[in-house]
Amino acid sequence: MPEIEQFAAPGSEWWRSAVIYQIYPRSFADASGDGIGDLPGITSRLDSLKDLGVDAIWLSPFMTSPQRDAGYDVADYRDVDPLFGTLADFDTMLEAAHARGIRVIVDLVPNHSSDQHVWFQEALKAAPGSRERARYIFRDGTGENGELPPNNWESVFGGGMWQRVTEADGTPGQWYLHIFDATQPDFDWTNEEVREEFRSILRFWLDRGVDGFRVDVAHGMIKADGLPDYTPPSDADSMGGGEANVPYWGQDGVHDIYRDWHELLAQYDGDRALCGEAWLPTLKKTSLWVRPDEMHQTFNFPYLMTAWDAKALGDVIRESLDDFGAVGAPSTWVLSNHDVVRHATRLALTVDNPQGEGIGPHTPNKPDAVIGLARARAATTLMLALPGSSYLYQGEELGLPEAMEIPDEYRQDPTWFRTKHERYGRDGCRVPLPWEADAPAFGFNDTGLSWLPQPDEWATYARDVELADPNSTLSLYTELLALRRAHGFGSGSLVWEDFGADAVAFRRGDVHVVANLGTAPIALPGDATFLVKSQPFAGSELPVDTTVWFTRG
Ligand code: GLC
DSSP: OOOEEOOOOOSOOGGGTOEEEEEOGGGTOOSSOSSSOOHHHHHHTHHHHHHHTOSEEEEOOOEEOOOTTTTSSOSEEEEEOTTTOOHHHHHHHHHHHHHTTOEEEEEEOOSBOOTTSHHHHHHHHSOTTSTTGGGBOEEOOBSTTSOBOSSOOBOTTSSBSEEEEEOTTSSEEEEEEOSSOTTSOBBOTTSHHHHHHHHHHHHHHHHHTOOEEEETTTTSSSOOTTOOOOOOOTTOOTTSSSOSOOTTSSOTTHHHHHHHHHHHHHTSSSOOEEEEOOOOSOHHHHHGGGSTTSOSEEOOHHHHTOOSOHHHHHHHHHHHHHHHHHTTOOOEEESOOTTSOOHHHHTTOOSOOOTTOOOOTTOSSOOOHHHHHHHHHHHHHHHTTSSSEEEEETTGGGTOOOOOOOOGGGOOOHHHHHTTTSSOOSGGGOOOOOOOTTSGGGGTOSSOOOSSOOOGGGGGGOHHHHHTOTTSHHHHHHHHHHHHHHHTTTSSOEEEOOSOTTEEEEEETTEEEEEEOSSSOEEOOTTEEEEEESSOOOSSEEOTTEEEEEEEO
16 A cells, blocks of 8 residues: 655755765865875865755865874864865865855764864873863773773773773772774763763864764764673674664764854754754654754665665665654765675675675675676665655765775775774775776876775776766766756655666656566556656666666656
8 A cells, every 4th residue: 555754844954855975085086195184185176066966065074183083083073184285275165165055064073072182182191080081981990900901891902991001109090991993082971071072072063164063973872871881792783773772872962062053053043953963763764853942853774784685675765764754864875885795785785794894805706796786876866756855975876885805905895904904994996086987096186105005997987987977877866866856856745656676766746756676677657757766777667676767748
C-alpha cells in the first residue's frame, strides 16, 4: 500500500533543504604547492562548486594544529594553521563563497583539543586538583601506586583511552582521558570555564560571518558520572553507532550544551545552523539532537551505513522521515565523508568492513569497481530526490573510488599506528582531488607534490575529462542538482510506490523515482519520459544498480 510521508518543514530556513558539499582542505586544492591543500586553493576553485550547483560548503578543520589527526586536534581555535593560510585568506574565501551564493560552515571540535593547546600545556605544568587540570579529565590511576588507568575504556583509534603524565617534580603522575589519540585530550564539559570558552569561540567565527558549524563528536562531550568501566561487544562500532548505554557516547547531559548554543546562534541574523556529528544506536535517539531548541541538523549515519539492499534502504528512509519529522527537523542524507570508505567502493563490498577499518593493499576480497560506481551513481540519484538536506563529500561528484593501494609508508591516520597496522584507517578516502588529467598532481597544485599519492588511474576521473563527457559522474551530479532545485525536492512530501521487492520507489509530485537494487531488470511504464538516468540505457527496462527519475505521458 502506498503511503504518504509528510515532511515537516516549519520554516523556510536554508539548511532544511540545502545540498552541502564537504571540503577536506588538505586534499581539495593546493595554491602554495607544498602538497597540502589550503584556503587560497579553495578560493581559486569556488567557481567549480558554483557550476556544480551546491548551496553550501562545510570545511573540515583548518585551525592551528600539529596535525596529529589531520586538524581534528586543534591547538588554537581562533586562528588558521600556516599550512592552510591565514585568517585573511579565510575572510577572502568566505567573501568569495558568499559572492557566489554559497554558504560556509566550519568545523568545531569541542570534545577535545590538541595536547599543544595552551590550556593543556598549562594543565601539564599545574598540580593535581588545580583549576588548570579541571579543564580536562585528569584522574588518579588505580593499582597500588596509580600505575593502572582509572578505568578500562578503549580509544576509538585503538589502545587505551588514558595517558599517564609525569608531574612537574618528575614523578609518575595522574592520567588524562582521550577518546581519540593521546594527543587529543578530552575537555571536561561539566566545567563552566570550558563552556564559556566555547561560547566565545562560536562568537569569534559567527562574527566573521560563517553560516554555521559542523560539530565534531557531538555525542561524546559528556561522560557518565563516575566514569564506570565499559566493555563493548566484540563487533562494536568504535564511534558508538551500534550500542545503547555507552558511558562516553550519547549521554543526556549533551542536550544542555546544544540548547545553550542554539540560543547563542539565534542572536545572529541569517539562520546560522549547527550540524551534529552524532553516531547513535537509533534514528529515534538521533532525532533528539535536533529538537526545535537544539541542533538544526545531525548527520544520518544509519542511512550512510545501510548496505545496498532495497528493504533495508526503504526502511531507513521511512524511519528517517518519521523520526526527524516527529521533532520538526529535516532529515539529512549522506553517503560519504572523510571517515568512511567512499561509497563508490563501499556499496560493492561483499564482506564486513566496519567504519575506521579502511581498505589497503592486503585487504582480501576487494570490491568490484564497476559495480561500485554503478551503485554509487544510483544511490546518489536516489538520495538527491529525497526531501531534506544532503551532504556530498569532495570527489564523489567525480565518482572517485577509495584509494586502496596506498603504500604503508605514506599512511597518516592515527588508527593505523595505534592499532599497530591492524586497521588501515581512513587515508584511502582522503587522497587529493584530480582536477586536470595532464597536469602535475592532476592539477591539485602545480608542483606535483601530494601528501598522499594519487593513483595513476585517477587521470580518467579528472574534472576536466568529466566536464567534457555528458555521461560522466560529474555531468550526472550537475544535472541532478539542477533538477532537484528546479523541482524543489529539498522539501515537501513523498508518496511511496510499488515496483517490487527489489526496488525503492516513490513519487515527488509528478516525478517518479525508481531505484533497482536487485539482480534483474525492472519493467517501467511504457509512457515514461525520463528526466535523468543514473547510467545510460535504452528501452523501458530499468537495469540493475540503476535509478531513474521520470514523468508519465
Ligand atoms: C570525528 C572526525 C574524525 C576525527 C574524530 C576526532 O569523528 O570526523 O575525522 O578523527 O572526530 O576528532
